Amino acid sequence: MLARVGRDSLARNSVLIMLSTVGTSGLGYLYWMIAARELPRSAIGTATALISAATVVSMVANLGLGHMFIQRLPGAPAATWSRIVSAGLLLGCAATAAASLAAVLVLPRVAANFGFLAGPAGTAALVATAVALTASMLLDYVFVAHRASQGMLWRNLTLAGGKLVVLVGLTAAGLGSAWAVVVAWTLPSLAVTAYTLRRSLPRLRPGYRLAGAGLGAELQYVRGSLTGHHLINLAQAGPSALLPVLVTARLGAADNAHFYMAWMTASVLFMVSPAVASALYAERTNAGGRSASLPRAALVVLVVIGAPATGLFLAGGWILTLFSPAYAAGGATLLKILVLAAVPDAITNLAVAHWRSQTALRRCLRLNLLMAATCLTLTWLWLPRFGIEAAGYAWLTGQSLGALAVAVHALHGRLWPVTREDGTPRGRSAPRPRQPRAARPPQHPIVRGRPAMPFPSRNRRPSPHSRPRSRSWRAP
Secondary structure (H helix, E strand, C coil): CHHHHHHCHHHHHHHHHHHHHHHHHHHHHHHHHHHHHHCCHHHHHHHHHHHHHHHHHHHHHCCCHHHHHHHHCCCCCHHHHHHHHHHHHHHHHHHHHHHHHHHHHHHHHHCHHHHHHCCHHHHHHHHHHHHHHHHHHHHHHHHHHCCCHHHHHHHHHHHHHHHHHHHHHHHHCCCCCHHHHHHHHHHHHHHHHHHHHHHHHHHHCCCCCCCCCCHHHHHHHHHHHHHHHHHHHHHHHHHHHHHHHHHHHHHCHHHHHHHHHHHHHHHHHHCHHHHHHHHHHHHHHCCCHHHCCHHHHHHHHHHHHHHHHHHHHHHHHHHHCCCCHHHHHHHHHHHHHHHHCHHHHHHHHHHHHHHHHCCCHHHHHHHHHHHHHHHHHHHHHHHHHHCCHHHHHHHHHHHHHHHHHHHHHHHHHHHCCCECCCCCECCCCCCCCCCCCCCCCCECCCCCCCECCCCCCCCCCCCHHHCCCCHHHCCC
16 A cells, blocks of 8 residues: 555655645644643734734735746756746745735734734734745745655654744743744744755755846746736635634634634644645646546545544544633534535635646636635624634535535536537537548649640551651652
8 A cells, every 4th residue: 555655646745745734733733732721812812813914914925936836847957946946935035024014004903903913023023924934835835846745744844843842942931922922933934944945955956056046037927826826826725814813803812712723623624635636736737647637636635534524523622622621612613613614625625726737727716716705704794693603604604615616517517518529619510521632633744734635645556647648758
């Protein structure tokens, strides 16, 4: 079994991406468990609200460069490869820093619960956290583009372990505020990113050099990525990042702490299908990757999330008690709702990856916009009435509506296929088979363009009237 997975590029990279997710999530549980036991819920709510805001800013400002890496990096020469990666990192981090400053000016004025961002400390924390998230995400896509997800695995495990070590050190030193959580979250990310740029990328692509030259040549590709894949990414991942922000704005930081713990626990399931979808898209982008089929990707997702989903649904309340009994009482119902939403979420993620590989970007965008608008609108309307469970109901409704749209599209394509059996588009008459041309007659040797005259052959005896009848016909 292990040998077969090792030979199958799609299965191998999917497993590596999911191992990275599971390992990071496991260390993340320990991280938040220590934070929940050492810090008050208000501090946890403030820290998670800032991290969620930084996630939204990073998502908006990364310009869709990750999928551009998947499209352009495989097979690129060393100089071009260096220019693509360097320009992507510089542009993405610069745009993230600018968007963070804009968020500092807007969020405290829109929602009073984000007043902690108004000071210099809040501004610096948001900018640093958002830039670290953007750089980390883009570097992950570099490894995925080369189907070298083992580099992504070790990098993320080191990052998660570093966060845990720094948090333990800060809490042991007596720092009990929200800033201890933020510093422990951001500082290891910056350190691991610097090490990846210095050591890991030259091993991944010999000849790589980080340089600022060539930014102008990459702007056209960034513009194409911004208007294509980036809008799809925003509509797809935007609701998951915005939900903690909406909960904080509508209910406050304390309720957001309960929501974030349940959401983080269920995110183990929500990270599986995007990982497989990224591997599927990378396989189809590389040469010979058309063998990566959608049913195989769906089977990988089903095998991986089956047991964890059952365990979280049955024992989710007990898992939340590891943080504290208050988190279990506040988020057990929400966790069950989120587990149910993992199935339609997997369907829509795989459908979007499949349509991306077919360059049906408008269809991907319409599906993601439908789910995002449904989820965010219902969350904003239901939060004051139903509490934090409203976000789970809204998420389940949006994902179910998207899965229904995928099923309708698949059924429509099966009943009324776009192409006939011979491959011609429907609605157009099939082209008539071309008839072979008749052999052209031989051309006249002197008068070009006219057929040759059927002169009689010269091997026959001349006709009688052509011979002289007497000797007087002869010349003297």
